[in-house]
Amino acid sequence: MITDFRQAFRTLRHSPGFSTLVVLVLAVGIGANTAIFSIVDGVLLKPLPFANADRLVAVDTTLKGEPDDTAYLDFVDWRAQTRTLERLSAYAGAVVTLTGPEGPALSAPMAVVTADLFPMLGVTPTLGRVFQAADDAKGAPRVVLLSDGLWSSRFHRAADVVGRTIQIDADPFQIVGVMPRGFQFPMDEEDPAQLWMPVYASRFATAWADQRGASFMKAIGLLKPGLRAEAAQAELAALETRIDKDSGRTGARSVIVRPFRDVLVKDYRLGLLVLLFAVGSVLLIACANVANLLLARGSVRRRELAVRAALGASRGRIVSQLLVESVVLAILGGIGGAFVSLWVVDLLVRFSPLQIPRLHAVHVDGAALAFAAAASLLTGVLSGIAPAFQLARARADDALRETERGGTARGTRTRQVLVVSEMALSLVLLTSAGLLARSLARLQQVSPGFRTERSVAMQLLLPQTRYETADEQRMFVRKLRDELQTLPGVSAVAMSTTLPLSGSDIGVGYVVEEHPLPAEQRTPASFFAVDSGYFSALGIPLVEGRGFTPRDDERAPGVIVINRALAAKFWPNDNPLGKRIAIGYNRTGPREIVGVVENVKQHQLSEPAPVQIYAPFDQTPWPFVTAIVRTTAAPESAFGSMRAALARVDPLLGAGDPKTLDSYVARSIATPRFTTFLVGAFAALALLLAGFGLFSVMAYSVVQRRREIGIRVALGAQPGDVRSLVLGQALRMGAMGLAIGLAGAFAATRVIASLLFDVTPHDPATFAGVSAALVAVMLAAAYLPARRAMRVDPIVSLRVE
């Protein structure tokens, strides 16, 4: 074997061009596979970085079968009564403003958590302690934990930070610990929490914690050893039904318990697996290409191998020597691939949508390198096996007698089969990419229902310490609006609680006065408290009635505007204006519908707009405020002046980074765009490799058929006849690849149906388009060899005899 390796290295060194080409093809294939494996492993497969990660479960309330947030009181009951879960914790995200001598007001994402969360996750702090049961009690001193990042940026990693008091939303909090670097919880937040505090330390959580109807938390539990999620689900669902009954709460609530990791990555699983399939196909195509090159080169080596056979080498010995050569090539390709993967992973992590959980921590690690090594060996064997057997089969006496023009029909067939397979596989990939691209194009054409150009939004949370009353909240909004209106380059200003497609949504219950639904049939509506400039600033068209005016203030009768979806639901053939709806806001009475506006996309461009209700901010003030400005110049130019305007109104209030409305829309399609881009890139690579495969087979075939072509020319074939001869051969292979590929694509694209928007998995236009693309590449790949064939000089080719 060692001799085989030595000889393999020597043989490969003697043909540096060939070896370099093969190593490069394999490095690209193995590198791309290793990179995508790293991501799939890091996001989908690796255990979560917590103790007993395989026993962690997400426990969610379901409302009409859909997972929803959980009321704190429900969570408390579950925790007290569960027999299937060893521990149960709850958490919720929010934004707070840090003020104090450490720096300017800072808006920071934070999470309220129950005290048992950190022990359950098995996370210990870098400094200080985590929360204790006593911290969870109502009225306990306010304590907070810092993230490593916040400790660095705001406290310069001061060793004595534990014990210090800081101002959060104007309340004093004592720092009790600093969490370790890299710790992130909740894990699926685009802006990870920088602070953690107990539920009753937060004013907003305190306000909601005692309301059975306020669902705002998520629960995570630790299964008792040996139990499955289904057992916990059965137990907690029964418990929830009992809670509903005991509390007199209506609705179709239940509980769903699923492995925590599965819930975290469920939205990305299919996309990542499609990517893995795509990149795996690229490697297979690369293998087929290498096999082709080995076969072509093998025919040059037939005499050498025949001599070996004549000298007594067994077929097994020759096969093993040829396999060692291909494995050596693949190992070199694997080493190159490892470097390629470092670069690709870095690129993917940098340009991927931020929402994919755990992606930021992905890197090429031992598992990925082991994968690369295994992929290299497999690649070596896969690409070498057919050529090795093919060449070893040649009989010594035949090969020794054969002239240079030799080459067997079987070798040619094997090469053609490989090329047909390459084209079929690349067509499957190309079809998937085509469908995803078409779907993305359709998605990009979907109007969000509001104007996004040259508009900027800044989200704020008014701390209850200083904005406790409705008047204080109203006053702040008016002042901020007035301040923003004075900014140069601002053409319109609007204020709202939340912004559609921003990921924030306020759901309110509502009852239509003349169509009261039984409680279990009620669903919440997306709610916006907006100022009088909102509809015009965002360009949301009025369908009927009127929008809000400054006169719709706290002293005026309660009014609302509904969207077209809500109007169609209750008044499909009637005019809703003048009808009345009661909304779940401070138990106030019914409000008159004064207008109907067009639907606006709420969560995703791909989803239909839900029912939406708008009320004047003055009549329904909230502590959540989103300030929106339309600019006359580039919207980014307003970022600084908006922050400055806020500082003039309230220097102690931090704000989230201003973002353009375009960026919200872009973010909502970032994941499909990312998947489409990658599948498209791999499909293009596959097509390129398949094209190269066809080119090499055709070029080799022309060399092999030089004599035949010479004879044909001598017998009167015109250049056009020769061209048709070569292109015809390519087209025959292409037609077979096309037929097999289309059948494969027909079956495979069903799998990605759930990733598609407004495009069927068997979209005829896409199938036709990618088929045309394949034929074009095929013709392009065969064109150069065909031209070469046309230049065959019969005298030269016949004299070679």
Added chain:
Amino acid sequence: MLVSLRSVEKSYPHGVGRTYVLRRVNVDIKEGEFVSIMGPSGAGKSTLLHILGMHDSAWSGEYYFMDQPVHRLNPKQRSELHKKHIGFVFQSYHLLDNLTVYENLEIPLSYRNVSRKDRQSMVADILDRFQIVGKKDLYPNQLSGGQQQLVGVARAVIANPQVILADEPTGNLHTAQGKEIMELFRTLNESGTTIVQVTHSEVNASYGTRIIQLRDGWVVDD
């Protein structure tokens, strides 16, 4: 006059000078002649034959074929002329390995846009004439050398050319097979086909009516 060569020369650049393969060749061939081109290896015999067959266009001088100035024709016109009037027989037969005898015979017709029906009858006719009907479905590697050359000659005459150019047609055959092929050429010649062959064999040359001797590219005897 069927063929008329005037001062035909062919040379390759070699270092600072040129190496001549043919020098000032002046040859006339009438219709119905049976000409043998002879000479030692490297004398330019095959080169001359390929120029006559219009496979080679890199030469200087004048070449008239049936009064057409070949030296002034473009490649397409030359090809048309060749297709219409010339058949070629190779020393190594040059049958196409992956085609049957029938298909090999059909090939020149397919390049002459002969209809499928006519092709069928012409191939059937030639198979019959050469008495190789029983071999029509065999592949070249299933035939002896003599049989392969028989097919090669049949292929050359199938399109009824005025002239057959043969490059050492018996070079790879044993004596009996060679005699059979030469007899065939004689018969063809007697029926009006002009034959020009390149040969080393005095016996083969004796089938002809005229010998052109070449040496170092010069015509030394005619």
